Amino acid sequence: MNSTGATVLVGTTKGAFFFISDPGRRNWKARGPFFASDMGALGEVFHMALDRRDGGRIYAGVNPGFTGPAVFFTDDLGESWKKSSKPPRFPKKSKLTAKNIWHITPGREDEPGKVYLGLDPHALFESDDGGNSWHDVPGLTYHEDRRGWNPGFGGPCLHTIVLDPGSRKGMWVGMSAAGVYHTRDMEKWAPRNRGIRVDFAPVKFPEFGQCVHKFALSCDGRTLFLQNHGGVYKSEDGGETWLDISKGLPSDFGFALTAHPTDPRAFYIVPLEVPARFSLGAQASVYRTRDKGKSWEALTEGLPGNAYLTVLREGLCNDGLDPAGVYMGAKNGTIYFSRDDGEHFEVLAHDLPQILSVSSA
């Protein structure tokens, strides 16, 4: 993989693209589109993941629409792709049918071959062989709360997977509209939504049913940051309780969120107008906190005014470098990026199909 520059993976409604930079992130090379013609999968790519454990394997969750969702992976930056031989499919007894792959996350450093993905309908799948074959995680598939889980506007999806550094098999997942769930052993799963508000329901603080949009763990592994359907939150006790940190934001609605790769107190979100769900005040912006949400600053330099951008839940990422590269992909087909922690943005690519996801480190 590109060891000194950035590799940015872009999922769109019409296939996928890669953007690969030099060390200074000044010059970029584009690759793709993939999954936009005759690769045995013509489809939307909700998310891709770069797995640095295994020589830089890239996974793509491809949702062709008329056939079932498929996982493809490449070890040579898209020169050749392999399709999983056993795609994510539910056991017959579940009576569930796999519809779309929403998110892919490589496993821990010391569990080679382990990969996770989140699916519509609400489910977690895992692979033990580098993405070639997949099976569901029964503890979630048959969870007693399932009957109370509702779909978000995008469907009943599991869209966020965060590994818990505090336990060997620990993990948080985010589902719309079911909320945050946590496990220590991949068998028993408990809701972790205390303090997260549900504006659209009669009961404002239920045990589960929250429409969480995205969350991430700080780089020191101690704080969870979360963008909810309404409200931005943090948790410093592993999701046991959440504190609303929306004060100071012009809107508490948004989808995307990414944590800073080296500053444990910093993360980024993209607040949007409600109910239109586009740029606030017609000014494209990314908001950053450097003190865990006590204060916020709008980052707008290089981002367009008179703009009505929609940025979806996977539309924001960082590249893990120092200073951090911050990437925002919008439904208008443009990727805006910063190579200096978000201080200045410029256009990385434009006129792509609608962007569903950007991902990097």
Add this chain to the structure above:
Amino acid sequence: MSVRFVLLGTLKDFCGASGELTVKGSTIREALESLQENNPSVGDSICDEHGRVRELINVFVGGKEIRTLSGEMTKLKDGEELIVIPSVAGGKE
């Protein structure tokens, strides 16, 4: 009893240049089960994990879509041709 699947459109990419696969079966269901067993990748493209023909996949026998016949219980003759066509999406980009 042998029957022949003929795959059209993008489905053809899954099964080689000819786009044809011969399987055993006296009903649609048996033919699909045979297809899933012998060619899982193609079978998975046509059927979901419960063996049901996917919503946007259309299977024609004798010029009629099987949903207008007896569905997956539609009986087949030896040598029958099953034409499989993914829906052509209009109204979406």
